[in-house]
Amino acid sequence: GAGVSQSPSNKVTEKGKDVELRCDPISGHTALYWYRQSLGQGLEFLIYFQGNSAPDKSGLPSDRFSAERTGGSVSTLTIQRTQQEDSAVYLCASSFDPNTEAFFGQGTRLTVV
């Protein structure tokens, strides 16, 4: 079956613009995670959704970042007033439940110019 799908695969935006990144998790997966990875760096946790529980937003770096997950499926990560330091690969993952393996998408490469 289909894996985790992210769109767009690449996004170039001007500083100050808003961007929306989309994640389609694997059908039936209750857990969804967002991470970002700057060039040559490790993975930085952003936000975690689990079923109908309140999301764990502890990793969001500033109030310019927000995410929602509609109907327990698709998730959108929104970055307002983008800055150059937001340039990174944004990775989404999903898992059937919190105790099973997570499947990662290929990521969205965001470049802020």
Added chain:
Amino acid sequence: DAKTTQPNSMESNEEEPVHLPCNHSTISGTDYIHWYRQLPSQGPEYVIHGLTSNVNNRMASLAIAEDRKSSTLILHRATLRDAAVYYCILRDGAYGQNFVFGPGTRLSVLP
């Protein structure tokens, strides 16, 4: 969060076994030990996970110390495709947390 410690880098020769160590001295009773790897220019992929007993799957084996304060990921015959960053992660099975990735171990496989 319980933390893990891994060597920054390791080298192996192709077709030889590789033992990747991970220390997690503050592990709690409900923490699962997960291993993921990230190949160049790709998202992380699941390798294996376990709680107390050693685990085997088609990709690797996971050996967990009796006191659970350390574990070892074993690749039985390294191939060039196994060159990646390997992450050892603790995850509380009781509370279902996010995955906290450390810097991992960069494995180089020499032909």
